[in-house]
Amino acid sequence: xxxxxxxxxxxxxxxxxxxxxxxxxxxxxxxxxxxxxxxxxxxxxxxxxxxxxxxxxxxxxxxxxxxxxxxxxxxxxxxxxxxxxxxxxxxxxxxxxxxxxxxxxxxxxxxxxxxxxxxxxxxxxxxxxxxxxxxxxxxxxxxxxxxxxxxxxxxxxxxxxxxxxxxxxx
Amino acid sequence: xxxxxxxxxxxxxxxxxxxxxxxxxxxxxxxxxxxxxxxxxxxxxxxxxxxxxxxxxxxxxxxxxxxxxxxxxxxxxxxxxxxxxxxxxxxxxxxxxxxxxxxxxxxxxxxxxxxxxxxxxxxxxxxxxxxxxxxxxxxxxxxxxx
Numbered sequence: 001x002x003x004x005x006x007x008x009x010x011x012x013x014x015x016x017x018x019x020x021x022x023x024x025x026x027x028x029x030x031x032x033x034x035x036x037x038x039x040x041x042x043x044x045x046x047x048x049x050x051x052x053x054x055x056x057x058x059x060x061x062x063x064x065x066x067x068x069x070x071x072x073x074x075x076x077x078x079x080x081x082x083x084x085x086x087x088x089x090x091x092x093x094x095x096x097x098x099x100x101x102x103x104x105x106x107x108x109x110x111x112x113x114x115x116x117x118x119x120x121x122x123x124x125x126x127x128x129x130x131x132x133x134x135x136x137x138x139x140x141x142x143x144x145x146x147x148x149x150x151x152x153x154x155x156x157x158x159x160x161x162x163x164x165x166x167x168x169x170x
Numbered sequence: 171x172x173x174x175x176x177x178x179x180x181x182x183x184x185x186x187x188x189x190x191x192x193x194x195x196x197x198x199x200x201x202x203x204x205x206x207x208x209x210x211x212x213x214x215x216x217x218x219x220x221x222x223x224x225x226x227x228x229x230x231x232x233x234x235x236x237x238x239x240x241x242x243x244x245x246x247x248x249x250x251x252x253x254x255x256x257x258x259x260x261x262x263x264x265x266x267x268x269x270x271x272x273x274x275x276x277x278x279x280x281x282x283x284x285x286x287x288x289x290x291x292x293x294x295x296x297x298x299x300x301x302x303x304x305x306x307x308x309x310x311x312x313x314x315x316x
Contacts, residue, residue, distance in 0.1 A: 007247050007251055019228050033223050039202070039223070096202035
């Protein structure tokens, strides 16, 4: 009579089948992870990009509305987060799927005198990773890149304060 | 007690299977979100990056296949062993990270809430750990001999 496989034998088979299946499934997944890509470049904390605060961003945003592509504001978060709220005038460039976004705006990026990137703020480093890739993979000059480290959290907090001062409207 | 628990074990296994499938689907929908969460724990080194990416790719699918194995039967015991080991490691990681957050923010551990990358969004840490302990016990039920 054939003996059933041992517990460890079953676990080994499960792991082998599971790993093989996961690689195949990931390869055909439209948003699959690229095995050979470094998503988390060592950009932080000594990244060297110019950091701007909320006040400076607000000033630059006034130019953004008048300027014809000289200043670009990039949101490095995902499309769901972007849809829930973003800084006015921002362009979605999901860092983790940047190949879906950057080719379409690459000429504008190369022309821009200033590119500001942001994500959620706090622990979020996606803006730094995006800035790093824009320089080292897409050839932008590091001087052009500006990082709004406060991110959407700081922007929303500051906007709320301003709105309250102006009569409680957001 | 044993006679009371024995008839329940197949059902515990199936329920655990359904829970794993639910968690896995949430992760598989946006694998980079899960990858970010795995990176956030700082357990796996950033380099070589294929190690981190490989874990980010494989874990949700292992969870999904394991869930189906628990639900349907083939390789049930092997899947149960792998899933319980993964859950144990993940729960320890959630505990470690939540203690770190509580220490960094100077707040009570019971008030710590964060996105643990478990496929359930932002969770209260102690509640997540408690539910993981229950799920772990249910997963162990899959290890019984046929």
